[in-house]
Amino acid sequence: MLEFRKDLFAAERDDNLNIVGKGAQRQDMPGHVTGRSPFFDDHAFEGLLHLKVVRSPHHHARIRAIDTTAAERAPGVKRILRGADVPLNKNTLLSLINFGKDDEPTLAVSKVSYKGEPVVAIIAETEQQALAARALVRVDYDVLPHVFDVEEALKPGAPVVNETYPNNYFEYHDRYDHSKLRFGDVDRAFATADFIVDDRYQMSPIEHAPTETNGSIAAPEQNDRFVVHSCAQGLFFSLGTAAKILKLESNRLHFIGGTVGGGFGGKVDSLTEPLSILGAMMTGQPVRYVLDREEEMLYGSPRGAERIYIKDGILRDGRIVARRIRSYFDAGAYTRLSSYAAIKCTAHLPGPYTIPNVSADIYVAYTNRCPSTAMRGFGITAVDFALEVHMDKGAEACGMDPMEFRILNAYRDEDMKAHRRVAKNTALIECVQVVAEKAGWPLSDEARRQSSLTGGGGARALIPATPIDDNGRIGRPETRTGPATETLPAGAMRIPMTKQPIMEGSAEARPTPAAVPQYEPYRPTPASMPPAYQPMPAAPPPAMPPTAATAPPPAAAPAPAPAQPTQHGAVRFSSVFGTRRR
């Protein structure tokens, strides 16, 4: 049941549109109901070969020897692929945006780091023949000790899961073993709190379980190219990954996809494309590599588990004054996309609330399990679970109704967020109010009067003085706990605003539509603002009865924004994660 509240935010909206906003039929629906939608596997090829991989039976083991002689002689077998056949047998997905180090082989050579890791690929005339030959491959392993728990993995002396990251964590900014968020002084604020709520949460791993399993078909095409029918969630992402691993120019590959039987994040990893293309290159025939359901369930890369610790400091009146978070993403054996999830998670904290003191340490840890990857709500779903259960506990601790507690602490337009940018376009309060009304959940008159449009900014827009630290230097676990090294003064910002969106396309008759991207730069706090640490906003709190009369004064007139230097050349993520120096 879907209904609209067109009355809310009506002034910000032009509803006089022709097609946008209409529940028109999906363009792809006729294909779906007739079975004609062309999924990757719905293509006929003469001489189609089938690829299956031999997977590691161990969580962690050194490979002593691989013997494929019996498999090579098995009926129908056309070709066997090993690590040495892969032109560039080490990759990390986000290397396409220059983020992180190559750490994962397409076919394991010297050791396996998770149960199910591909070691050998077999290409045969039928799937049954490939499966039969798979059973004939002999791999000798020396089993190694394994580690499954994220916090155990980070202890000195834990088994090394991934040689590229020998300390079992992703390395942020070439400097730290975790991603940091520091805003205000949480320790001082905890000391002022009336209630401390502290707990641990565990998000389970989740399988994407799309009804269509991962797979691809690659075939030699005219002009010495290869056509690839793919279920990738990013067509050029997969094309680029395959081109890199196979050392091919991108224009030798012709990827066709776009009609995908569910993904939910589980089809970002290019699990099959490099090997099916390599198979087509080696055999000169079309090669199909499709995961069966058991492989999809066990080795198709899940949503990673996350362990999250949250500590809140809450005043008697319900205001949260401090929130500290420590979180561990379980990447499994290789990085894939977990490193980016931690970045997104860090920026999301402390959730949709204005909290004057926030600190977070987000780790990505390697363990001997199937590498995890993106899934619906990547970087957010788990921490939202933890935050919102924690909010329920916070409300209980201070004796408030959970909805009132959220409205009291909700972020509003012009509030400063913990990553030091001003909140705009907020609407949490209205969502709470609308649901309360629908569900018959009583709210106080004050809570019903609140608005995302008012009551924000002012003291809530200040960047507090912030102690910063050098804890968690790479390779030095003894530095994980340590004192602050300095205190950044109030209002301090270190990152220039470079975020004006770019939208190309020549002018046309439609005058600047409502959709023209604008990014409001943060106005630095005038120097006259008190630089000292303030335990909490001097102005009245989110003000349970602020009405129009108590709206905050307009912000000080901003100075014209200084022109930002234009960035030249390709944008490199290395400036963010790799070789950045200051």
Added chain:
Amino acid sequence: MARHRGRGMASVNYPIGMNLGGDPSQALIHSNPDGKFTVALSAIDLGQGMKQVTRQVAAETLGVPMEDVYVDTADSDTGPHDMGSFASRGTHRMGNAVIAAAREARGVLLEAAAEELEVNAGDLVTDGRGNIHVKGAPSRSITVKATAQAAQFKQGKTIAGRGIFLIPLSTVDPQTGELNPNTAFAHACLVADVEVDDETGEVTVLKMASAYELGRAINPKMVEQQLVGGAWMGISHALYETPEPYYPDPSHGPRDFNEYLMPGPGDTAPYSVTILERPAPDGPFGGKGPGEMCANPVLPAIANAVYNAVGVRVNDLPITPEKVLRGIKANGGARPQPRRGGGG
């Protein structure tokens, strides 16, 4: 032994797209000689509705009927680069790229029409039904079809457009986490009513109600699809799913749909959704993107409802009967919490 009802809520926001930026999307649009348009993309439709969303955005911007636009995706030989369908970035990033391309194509279309009508292109408007006319003078008009034919065969003009949308990459301060993050945030609040059986530990979701603020519901039917399907997935994540039921012990992993538990068609709960639209300043017609966030509030709302019903906090997902029963036992029995309004 009894069944206890409980009610819980959660409120969330969601950052749209890759939050550091640096994730471009491109679009190309061209017209047949009779004014029918093709949008060529490399974006992926994995059920979320990319083809139809971009079709509506393109038709709206071009000012032509939706039926006059088809979206062709994804072929790397014809569709230009796009980062991909993930992080709820499709509607926002690709929608903007399509707007940019459609604006360029529309510019040529109006120039061509202006030449035919011998007026200034700036004085022309489209009626969305296949006609172009002088503002305030509908009789001085030409069809899109006639315009396209004239452009193609008489004027030698290409009615086409190219578009890209890019939020430039942000740097991150390693010590504070300061960055220029996502530019659009969607919002939601959800109430879940559950029933917990204190003998079996089983949790049944009785009904749910939510409000989602999504900037602009570009296609309300598809928003409903996403939110209803996502809520189902939320129930599934909260109560059933995991490949490692005793994580971090990896044993007992399921191998198929008999062992990997999800709610079936008989396990759904009545669900009522209200849509709020506060347009994103940089979204396509204000759109944000509902795809990723629609399960997020369900998980904690159910966990909070379970606590409300029997006084057990399950901090480790999923909330299995085993965990609920262990919690009830540790508490010395079910401890129902105060009823929430309307939750009886």
Added chain:
Amino acid sequence: MAKIPVQFRLNGSDRAAFVGPSDNLLTLLRRGLNDFGPKYGCGQGTCGTCTVLVDGDLQLSCLTLAATCEGKHVETVSGMAEGPVLHPLQQAFMDHFAAQCGFCTPGMLTAAKALLAANPNPTRAEVIDGISGNICRCTGYDAIIEAILAAARGGQAKRTY
């Protein structure tokens, strides 16, 4: 291994093939006869995406030996429409937006067709029972259930925006 000749009708047309004794019907349909309507979702009989009708009976083609179809009539989603005219179930699925990724849709429609053939006026519970062997990961099922009920009623879409 010796192949077995098999002749049957597929969506009203005669087909013939040589199959291995352990070949399943799904592989024959898709790779032997290029009918890509039925989908591979699990190969284990747990997802329903490969559902077909054999002489009117609901069968999971991944678990059906191809050789057993000798002389039978196999119906897939590819033959559901009458030429250009959609089957009422297909139309109802469209009207109710009962597909997102569309991968489970062929099996879902086939299961619904078998259900309505056996029980033209099912209750909601009977519809749920009728599709309980078919997994959908996108929609949350409600739109599918409503579409099948509407097709049984000969009804159209509930509402438009």
